[in-house]
Amino acid sequence: MDRRNHYAAEGAKPLHCIVKLGGSAITCKNELETINEDNLRVVSLQLRHGIISGPSHGMDWSRRPGSTEIETLVDDFDDELESDCKRLIVVHGAGSFGHFQASKSGVHKGxxxxxxxxxGFVATRISVTTLNLEIVRALAKDGIPSIGMSPFSCGWSTCERNIAAADTSTVVEALDAGFVPVLHGDAVLDSSLGCTILSGDVIIHHLAEHLRPVYVVFLTDVSGVYDRPPTEPDAVLLREIAVHEDGSWSVLQPKLQDASRQVEITVAAHDTTGGMVTKITEAAMIAKLGIDVYIVKAATEHSAMALRGQLPKNIPNDWVGTVIRLAN
Amino acid sequence: MDRRNHYAAEGAKPLHCIVKLGGSAITCKNELETINEDNLRVVSLQLRHGIISGPSHGMDWSRRPGSTEIETLVDDFDDELESDCKRLIVVHGAGSFGHFQASKSGVHKGxxxxxxxxxGFVATRISVTTLNLEIVRALAKDGIPSIGMSPFSCGWSTCERNIAAADTSTVVEALDAGFVPVLHGDAVLDSSLGCTILSGDVIIHHLAEHLRPVYVVFLTDVSGVYDRPPTEPDAVLLREIAVHEDGSWSVLQPKLQDASRQVEITVAAHDTTGGMVTKITEAAMIAKLGIDVYIVKAATEHSAMALRGQLPKNIPNDWVGTVIRLAN
Structure with a gap:
């Protein structure tokens, strides 16, 4: 399953980055099955500018509601002008899609x-694949060669909620062919429980471990990781977190006055996949692999900077977000 | 890849049938990306009655357009009442979804x-997965535990348009878990051409070969296979076709006056996957495996009879459709 040798052997381009589109950033959290269209549109444009150089074309040629014609700009294509596309994987969460169905039926408990x-399993998959299709469509409209890939269909499964089978070869083949795979948190089969929910964050950790991107970006609805729930007035954004070899982490910036203070965590009642606990744990595990992780608010100048790949070299003082990386 | 041993070893229930929902039967052929809602509704109910005994519940808990509530009937569930569901795989064509995008861009040519x-590859996949999701949703509404599985995501690929990799284990795992996998004709990677279209009919042949269903039903927009295009006034429905060991076939019923007459075939200009040529060839290859194939008009009493599994025992004289089976 480890594909690092694949790259070494065939000299394929390395994976540039994995981007998590947080459910809370691309859907309206408190409105059932509603996409945050404004955010998704900006995120899509930022991704496009981050990975493609050269011309690109709209790739969603669907009929628009109310129209009898299919939208296509086929005549605009010039086969001489090739664009260059960095290798990218997108993974998105469920937000207001799927969580209701999963928690109402207890899919995560098996x-x-x-x-x-x-x-509930069937209903959850319908809801999350509906969101996946809309995200693929939004990215394709902006010229990103996005390909929806459901973990369930890829044959991914768990055992006691831990990944048991998750062959990345289909994802690598899609990358090799020049596409941007778009995966998502999904309902999957579990050899012990029968079924469970595989979260987007766990998927990202697995992909990062096997495909070794240069960096990982988590796009969220807040500016990064805080020392307590960000809705509290005194919440402090943690700008830099160092992860140690033993998996523990410490805050490098800002210097916290109370050094013993734990990072408080909130788990929204409807979040069947664990909320911030899962996110920080998975992010720390990715950083432990030597891969920088940026957690940043979606659809801001700061997310644009992260997606353009400017941060690995130098993090400007006015960049707002959280960097998690391996301690020196 | 051959899973027959799987069944033998573990004593799992054999596959009952594979049903092809023809693109022309479930979409409006001449209206771009439009589902034939009436037909799909009847097909879904006929499938439900054909495979499920005991209670079943709506499994699409999506928010309805205009509503702020998610539709669910969770309180109706009684965990004591288990229903019994025969093992079924559904494969659908593209009809007015995908064909335009594929032919406009030449995806089938690589x-x-x-x-x-x-x-065009991205646009085709968006279109066919949109249809897949709507079919999964329609089946789930009627209580069929349907799970969308795209061949591309399952890692299926071709070499010079022939199936090169098509592991059926993910499909079998979904069946073992009690679900009804819903596959579809898809754009896939081709190791020689780069990419091509894998048709639903080729997928069915592959699944039939490896999973050995009792029978296969093709639901179409005409009553079966005719001796010439069915729009011609003198077209005769071929009721029974025998397939010989060498792959040739002969018409057993009705007795054709001109015995040398070839079955004429029509290929619609927009059908990038081959129309009736592919269908008859694949159906004959399935029959050669010893698996009966029924080609019947969707959403009729005749399709209901085929889906209830009544035909393998006895084909009534008033049943209208085409049976293709191995010559005695």
């Missing part, structure tokens, strides 16, 4: 023999 | 390095 769980 | 082909 038990597929129960009619409610089985129905 | 050449992913060309911007037009690459864009």
């Amino acid at each position: 038990g597929l023999s129960k009619p409610l769980v089985k129905s | 050449g992913l390095s060309k911007p037009l082909v690459k864009s």
